[in-house]
Amino acid sequence: MTDIFNYTQSEEVFSAAQKLMPGGVSSPVRAFKSVGGKPVVFDRVKGPFAWDIDGNRYIDYIGSWGPAICGHAHPEVTTALQEAIEKGTSFGAPCVLENKLAEMVIDAVPSVEMVRFVNSGTEACMAVLRLMRAFTGRDKVIKFDGCYHGHADMFLVKAGSGVATLGLPDSPGVPRSTTANTLTAPYNDLEAVKKLFSENPDAISGVILEPIVGNAGFITPEPGFLEGLRELTTENGSLLVFDEVMTGFRISYGGAQEKFGVTPDLTTLGKVIGGGLPVGAYGGKKEIMSMVAPSGPVYQAGTLSGNPLAMTAGIKTLELLKQEGTYEKLDAITSKLIEGIILSAENNGVVINGGNVSAMFGFFLCEGPVRNFSEAKTNNAELFGKLHREMLQRGIYLAPSPYEAGFTSLAHSEEEIDKTIEAFDQSFNSIKNY
Numbered sequence: 021m022t023d024i025f026n027y028t029q030s031e032e033v034f035s036a037a038q039k040l041m042p043g044g045v046s047s048p049v050r051a052f053k054s055v056g057g058k059p060v061v062f063d064r065v066k067g068p069f070a071w072d073i074d075g076n077r078y079i080d081y082i083g084s085w086g087p088a089i090c091g092h093a094h095p096e097v098t099t100a101l102q103e104a105i106e107k108g109t110s111f112g113a114p115c116v117l118e119n120k121l122a123e124m125v126i127d128a129v130p131s132v133e134m135v136r137f138v139n140s141g142t143e144a145c146m147a148v149l150r151l152m153r154a155f156t157g158r159d160k161v162i163k164f165d166g167c168y169h170g171h172a173d174m175f176l177v178k179a180g181s182g183v184a185t186l187g188l189p190d191s192p193g194v195p196r197s198t199t200a201n202t203l204t205a206p207y208n209d210l211e212a213v214k215k216l217f218s219e220n221p222d223a224i225s226g227v228i229l230e231p232i233v234g235n236a237g238f239i240t241p242e243p244g245f246l247e248g249l250r251e252l253t254t255e256n257g258s259l260l261v262f263d264e265v266m267t268g269f270r271i272s273y274g275g276a277q278e279k280f281g282v283t284p285d286l287t288t289l290g291k292v293i294g295g296g297l298p299v300g301a302y303g304g305k306k307e308i309m310s311m312v313a314p315s316g317p318v319y320q321a322g323t324l325s326g327n328p329l330a331m332t333a334g335i336k337t338l339e340l341l342k343q344e345g346t347y348e349k350l351d352a353i354t355s356k357l358i359e360g361i362i363l364s365a366e367n368n369g370v371v372i373n374g375g376n377v378s379a380m381f382g383f384f385l386c387e388g389p390v391r392n393f394s395e396a397k398t399n400n401a402e403l404f405g406k407l408h409r410e411m412l413q414r415g416i417y418l419a420p421s422p423y424e425a426g427f428t429s430l431a432h433s434e435e436e437i438d439k440t441i442e443a444f445d446q447s448f449n450s451i452k453n454y
C-alpha cells in the first residue's frame with residue numbers, strides 16, 4: 021500500500037536520536053527492529069490515543085506497556101498529580117501515601133501481607149530473588165523459557181521478547197557463574213520442573229514465573245500448571261513467586277493469583293500500580309518480608325522509592341480500577357477485539373490463533389494452541405512485520421514485536437474496537453498473498 025501517513029519529523033528526530041543514545045532509544049523493543057521500518061516519535065497521549073510528532077493519530081494497544089489501563093492521562097490521575105506536585109516531587113522520608121498504596125495492594129493481592137516499593141519491575145524481581153535465596157538458604161532458581169523478569173543478570177537466560185527480538189540468546193556481560201544458578205524449563209511443562217527438583221535436591225530457592233505470559237507473546241497456563249507448581253514448591257521447601265508486573269491489577273483486581281485461585285509465597289508488581297510513573301513492588305508473607313532491611317538482614321534500598329508522585333498516580337489508578345464493573349468492561353471490549361481479529365484473519369485465509377484474559381490479549385500467526393516459547397516461535401514473524409506496518413499506516417499502534425502481549429484500557433470504546441477490526445480486515449487482505 022502507498023503511505024498515507026507522513027513520518028518526516030519522526031524520521032528526523034529518530035536519526036538524531038541514534039547518534040545520541042544506543043539504537044536511538046531508552047529501551048530496546050521501541051526501536052521497531054523486529055518489524056522493520058522506523059519507530060514513530062510520540063508527542064502526546066490521551067485516552068485510547070497516541071499522537072506522533074507529525075500529527076498522526078493512533079489507537080494505542082500498548083498503553084505504555086501496561087500502566088495506562090485507565091486510558092492515557094486520565095483526568096483524575098493528572099489532577100491528583102498536579103495537586104501532589106505542589107507539595108514536592110520527592111521526600112526521601114516516610115509519607116502517608118505509601119501507607120495508603122500499601123494497604124490497597126495488601127487488600128487486593130491474596131499473597132501480599134507486607135510490601136516494599138521500588139522504582140521498576142526489574143528492581144522488584146531483582147530484590148525478590150535475593151529474598152528467595154536468603155529465606156531458603158539456597159542459591160538456585162527455576163524460571164521458564166520465554167518469561168521476562170527484568171534485566172538483572174540471573175534472569176537473562178531465555179528471557180523472552182526483548183532478548184528474543186534481537187536474537188540474543190543471552191547477554192554478554194552476564195557472568196557464567198551467575199547464570200549457572202538459573203535453571204530453565206519450558207512453560208506449561210510440570211514434568212520438566214519435577215526433573216529439575218530431583219536433579220537439584222535442597223538447592224532450589226524457588227520457582228518464578230509470569231502466571232500468564234506476556235513476554236513471549238500471549239501464553240496462558242494450562243489447567244493444573246499453576247496448581248502443580250504450588251504443590252511441587254511446597255513439597256521441596258521452595259518458594260513460589262508470581263511475577264505479576266504485567267498481570268497485576270490487569271487481568272483482575274487481585275491479579276492472576278486471584279483469577280486462578282493459586283496463592284504464591286511472594287509476588288512482584290509494577291506497571292499498573294504506578295499509574296504511568298516509575299513504580300515496582302514486591303510483597304508476600306510477613307514471615308518472609310520481615311527479612312527485608314531494616315527489619316531484617318536482606319539489604320535493599322532506593323533514593324526515590326515510595327516518592328509521593330508515583331504513589332499518587334498508583335493510588336488514583338487503583339481507585340478507578342476498584343469501581344464496580346471495571347474488569348467486566350475490560351473483558352468485554354478485549355474479547356470483542358480478539359474475536360474480530362481472528363475472524364478477519366480467517367476470512368482472509370491467514371493462519372492465526374490467539375485469545376485474551378481480561379485486558380491482556382495476543383495472537384500468533386501460526387497454528388495453535390501455543391503452550392510455550394518454542395511453539396510461539398513457529399509464528400510467521402515476517403508476516404507479522406508486514407501486518408504491523410499496514411496497521412500503523414491505518415492508525416493502529418500495535419506492539420512492535422510478535423512476542424509481546426497487547427493491552428486495552430477503560431478508554432477503548434466499541435467505536436475504537438470496530439475501527440481496529442476494520443483496519444485488521446484491510447491489512448490482512450493486503451498482506452495475505454505475500
Ligand SMILES: *Cc1c(COP(=O)(O)O)cnc(C)c1O
Nearest residue numbers: 140141142168169170263265266
Ligand atoms: C515489564 C516486566 C518486568 C520489568 O519491569 P520494568 O519496569 O520494565 O523494569 C518484569 N516482569 C514482567 C513480567 C514484566 O512484564
